[in-house]
Amino acid sequence: MEEEDTLRSLMFLMTYLLMKRRRDINNANIQRRNEIQRRIRHRQYFFQRQRRMLMMMIAGGIRSNIRIRTRPWTNTPSTDWWERVVMTEFQPSDWLDKFRMSRETFFYLCDKLRPRLARQDTSFRLALPVEKRVAVALWRLASNIEYRTISSLFGVGKSTVCRCVRDMCHAIVALLRPVYLRSPDDQELEDSAELFLSQWGFPHCVAAVTTLHTAIITPSANASDYANCDGWLSVLSQVVVNGRGQFWDVCASFPGGTDPADILQNSTLWATASEGGLSPDPPPIFMGQPLRYVLLGEACYPLQSWLMKAFPEEKRGKTVTEPLRVFNRRLRRALHVAEEALLRLRARWQCLSKRNDCGLDVVPTMILACCILHNVCESHGDVFKAEWQEEVAEAESPQPSHKQFLSPSTDQTQAEEVRRLYCDYFEQQD
Structure with missing residues (x-):
């Protein structure tokens, strides 16, 4: 009886092993057949694709030959327009009108971006x-x-145009930003301070901080966040302009409804300036005492010992004195350097003055690239045409004005002392 049970269990085990082996062999055969069929379909797809591309190339060559032979008076083909008209017949004014830079700057830019x-x-x-x-x-x-x-x-596909714009903007930010959009050294700080004093009459100042709104199409998500104070959708950027009208720092990609003070307080500019990074060590002398260089800002920014803004024109039960009015006039006059820089930027690169229909993943990089190109053109001395500003004046999205920042700053007492020091300086000058 025990032998029969042992024999029965052994037969059951052998039957199970044989069935499992047969199932494994069948699965392996099915997988092998599927892999062979997949490879065949893959190879047929590429053969058909290659055949279609060859037929299209042959057909395109035949059509172009027929068109050139039968109608030689038709419009110049696009490739010929680029190779013959642009590269050989464009005059200096044509390069400025179409590419917003001189021919020399254009080829300089090409050489710098060639690695990417x-x-x-x-x-x-x-x-x-x-x-x-x-x-x-x-x-x-x-x-x-x-x-x-x-x-x-240009005789290229629409997707190629999109790819060229995206690739060039990324290449400009990667290769040219360390050269043309960086923190200034001590000599550049001193030169900028001299320009603010000689051209704008504001001493001991090296830069101005302002905002730039770029109109966009309605985003797919959180569209209400991008509505600015004037009601239209935009991307908000914070820019720092030196005495030459060039950009030192740009923070892009913020929704248009963001408070400019929040952008400033969370930027690297705030940390650098608060630690004295925008002034030499030891600080230069102003009105007989050492004082770090200051920046100028609009009313939407908080008053700091390194960031001067105008006195409120209306005070409850108080009359604004004449020294305060003089300070405000001098500060607003010096802020024109930032206004003119943004006007030239938007006039030269109209993708920033008209509504930009690119995606939100491209717009911030495009803004940075345009600011860098602005610095490239300005540093190379390229001509800026006055009629470009007329086109910006007719743009559909004028820059909105932000509300005044009213909360007290962290170093309010020290900031007020610096601002009073400037009032004393202007009073002595008058």
Whole structure:
């Protein structure tokens, strides 16, 4: 009886092992057949794709030959327009009008961006030259026209235009930002302070802080956050302008409804200036005592010992004295350097003055790239045409004004002493 039970259990075990082995073999065969069929479909797909591309290339060559032979008076092909008209026949004024920079600056920019923008030719397509990629992107930044129009003009696809704009903006931020958008050294601080004193009549000042609103299309999420104080949708940027009208620092990508004071207090500029990073050590002398250089700001910013803003014009039961009015006039006059810099920026790169239809993942990088290009053009001495400002004046999105910051600052007493020191200086000058 025990032998029968042992034999029965052994037979059951052998049957189970045989069935499991057969199932494993069947699964392996099914997987092998599926993999073979997948490879066949993959190879057929690429063969068909290659065949279609070859047929399209042959058909395109036939159509272009027929068009050139039968109608030689038609419009110049786009590739010929770029290679012959732009590269050989464009005059200096044409380069300024179309690309907002001189020919020399254009090729300088191409050389600097070549490590990031150069592409290799493939078996089916020739890569766009770096010069053409930069020209496509600059045309978009300068005019803000549709991708379809630029596509027809340069003879490339709309997706290629979008990719050129995106790639060039990222390349500018990666390669040129350390050179053209950086913190100043001691000599640059001193030069900027001299410019503020000689041109704007405000001493011991090295820069002005202001805001820039860039109109955007309605985002897919949190659209109400992007509505600014004037009611239209925008991306808000904080910019710092030196005495030459060039940008030292730019913080982009904030919704238009953000308070400028919050942006400032959470920026690296706040930490750097609070620690004395925007002034040499030891501080220069002003009115007989050592004082760090100051920045100028609008009424929406908090008063700090290193950030001067105007006195409130209306006080409850108090009359604003003449020294305070003089200080306000001098400060507003010096703030014109930031207003003019933003006007030149938006006039040169109209993607910032008209409504920008790019996605929110591209707009901040585009703003940074335009600010860097502004510094490149200004440092190279490229001509700025007055008629560009007329186009900005006709733009559909004028810059809104922010409400005044009323909360007391952390160093209110020291800040008031510095501001009174300036009042004494202007009173002595008068």
